[in-house]
Amino acid sequence: MVTLDSILSAPSLSNLFLRFCQEIIFVCWPRNLDFGILASSFCLKMAEEESQEFKLKVNSELRFEVEHKASAEIEMIEGSGEMFGTELAKNKKYAFVSGSKVAIYTWHGCVLKLKGKTEVAYVSTETPMTVYVNTHAALEQMRSKAEEDSTRGPRILVVGPTDVGKSTLCRLLTNYAVRLGRSPVLADIDVGQGNMGLPGTIGALVVERTADIEEGFLNTAPLVFHYGHKSPNDNFQLYNMLVLRLAEIINVRCEQSKKVNSSGVIINTAGWIRGAGYEALKQAAGAFEVDVICVLDQERLYNQLKGDLPDFVKIVLLPKSGGVVERSQAIRADSRDSRIREYFYGLKNNLFPHTFDVKFNDVKIFKIGAPSLPESCLPLGMKSQDSQTKLVPLVPAMSLLHHVLSVSAATTVDHDIVETNVLGFLVVTNVDMDKSVFTVLSPSPRPLPQTILLVMDIQFMDIK
Ligand SMILES: Nc1ncnc2c1ncn2[C@@H]1O[C@H](COP(=O)(O)OP(=O)(O)OP(=O)(O)O)[C@@H](O)[C@H]1O
Numbered sequence: 001m002v003t004l005d006s007i008l009s010a011p012s013l014s015n016l017f018l019r020f021c022q023e024i025i026f027v028c029w030p031r032n033l034d035f036g037i038l039a040s041s042f043c044l045k046m047a048e049e050e051s052q053e054f055k056l057k058v059n060s061e062l063r064f065e066v067e068h069k070a071s072a073e074i075e076m077i078e079g080s081g082e083m084f085g086t087e088l089a090k091n092k093k094y095a096f097v098s099g100s101k102v103a104i105y106t107w108h109g110c111v112l113k114l115k116g117k118t119e120v121a122y123v124s125t126e127t128p129m130t131v132y133v134n135t136h137a138a139l140e141q142m143r144s145k146a147e148e149d150s151t152r153g154p155r156i157l158v159v160g161p162t163d164v165g166k167s168t169l170c171r172l173l174t175n176y177a178v179r180l181g182r183s184p185v186l187a188d189i190d191v192g193q194g195n196m197g198l199p200g201t202i203g204a205l206v207v208e209r210t211a212d213i214e215e216g217f218l219n220t221a222p223l224v225f226h227y228g229h230k231s232p233n234d235n236f237q238l239y240n241m242l243v244l245r246l247a248e249i250i251n252v253r254c255e256q257s258k259k260v261n262s263s264g265v266i267i268n269t270a271g272w273i274r275g276a277g278y279e280a281l282k283q284a285a286g287a288f289e290v291d292v293i294c295v296l297d298q299e300r301l302y303n304q305l306k307g308d309l310p311d312f313v314k315i316v317l318l319p320k321s322g323g324v325v326e327r328s329q330a331i332r333a334d335s336r337d338s339r340i341r342e343y344f345y346g347l348k349n350n351l352f353p354h355t356f357d358v359k360f361n362d363v364k365i366f367k368i369g370a371p372s373l374p375e376s377c378l379p380l381g382m383k384s385q386d387s388q389t390k391l392v393p394l395v396p397a398m399s400l401l402h403h404v405l406s407v408s409a410a411t412t413v414d415h416d417i418v419e420t421n422v423l424g425f426l427v428v429t430n431v432d433m434d435k436s437v438f439t440v441l442s443p444s445p446r447p448l449p450q451t452i453l454l455v456m457d458i459q460f461m462d463i464k
Pocket residue numbers: 063064100101102103161162163164165166167168169190193269270271321322323324325
């Protein structure tokens with residue numbers, strides 16, 4: 001059971017890992033990036049079903065999942081309710097696309113009208129919302145104290161296995177903080193879903209408005225770094241390096257604004273919690289200098305962290321919501337695809353991407369990480385793990401087809417490209433070796449904002 005005291009007793013944090021960092025460049029080429037519902041947007045046909053009405057008593061929630069290739073609509077007719085911390089307006093219809101998994105919670109009771117094709121729709125009175133709101137209340141007291149003392153607000157790492165509601169809890173805690181006038185930094189180091197950019201990236205943004213019910217947080221200027229793979233395990237060295245870099249820049253951002261500083265940082269992590277994954281979590285806790293770790297639904301991880309981290313880090317075990325839906329590998333792959341589609345086409349097909357040719361000579365293409373060699377073959381003093389963060393120039397070839405490319409903010413190759421943020425993304429839709437050009441899908445018309453491109457492992461077929 002989480003008590004307020006256990007969180008409130010956290011002393012304000014040390015600067016153990018504070019490092020210098022030179023520059024902050026925020027992404028300036030965003031396209032409807034959100035932290036919201038991942039769903040394919042190609043089918044928005046509202047089915048002609050009759051609507052169902054649900055009367056929710058105090059402290060209960062309506063949970064529903066929208067059918068594949070269908071959509072659903074919810075309207076609150078009476079009372080008050082919220083979705084993952086964002087309040088619903090009365091008599092306003094909210095549309096949810098295929099595959100959305102939604103919970104509308106009410107503290108005081110409400111009447112909801114649900115229309116459309118849902119796989120399941122039911123009301124539950126068993127929710128962990130009281131524990132979550134208590135956690136928020138404790139964090140809020142730490143923020144007030146930080147504001148009074150002009151110090152740093154709470155930094156919270158949300159950890160746990162896959163499908164326990166980590167992203168949802170981050171969204172809820174961020175929304176509650178914003179509703180009280182705070183401007184927390186929301187950071188996402190879960191490269192599998194890439195909520196700030198695309199899968200294969202990590203990023204952060206300062207949140208000043210609650211998440212939109214349908215589209216999530218509106219990311220007008222997220223800070224995004226290219227990682228290139230869908231699991232932290234694929235390049236552990238690079239992953240840790242980028243997490244550290246992200247934390248450094250967040251520190252600089254906090255130093256620039258008293259409000260952001262006292263509001264704190266909320267960090268969503270990947271569900272990789274064993275072996276190297278556990279080491280990555282500890283690294284992240286150190287890099288962000290966290291004061292609170294919320295462990296969702298795993299006592300083993302909770303006890304491991306309690307034993308391994310210093311006492312000033314308060315670790316709380318929180319229950320998972322019974323509504324959180326488990327996703328298979330296939331569904332995860334589908335969500336990654338939807339996420340990329342959404343970047344180019346919008347959640348409801350409301351964006352129009354551009355297609356144009358890029359000459360091989362006009363750009364420089366790199367991938368990060370070279371195959372590791374045995375140490376005996378390396379120059380004196382070099383370790384094999386160094387190759388993991390090495391920039392490798394690529395000669396354009398047919399193998400680029402369908403790969404996602406990040407457009408680096410770096411202006412020259414002398415820049416530290418690996419640790420520079422990215423401006424946006426492209427997908428290679430054709431390669432013409434005879435004409436030495438490749439065709440890209442791009443969120444904006446030519447010219448490209450910069451000419452240094454980084455290749456991801458992740459591919460996207462623009463076929464729908
Ligand atoms: N109370 C709830 N009722 C219904 N659906 C929910 C509820 N809470 C979360 N969900 C849904 O469950 C899904 C999984 O939740 P979430 O993404 O927060 O889990 P996670 O632990 O972050 O997953 P990952 O393993 O990708 O890190 C999401 O689609 C979310 O919308």
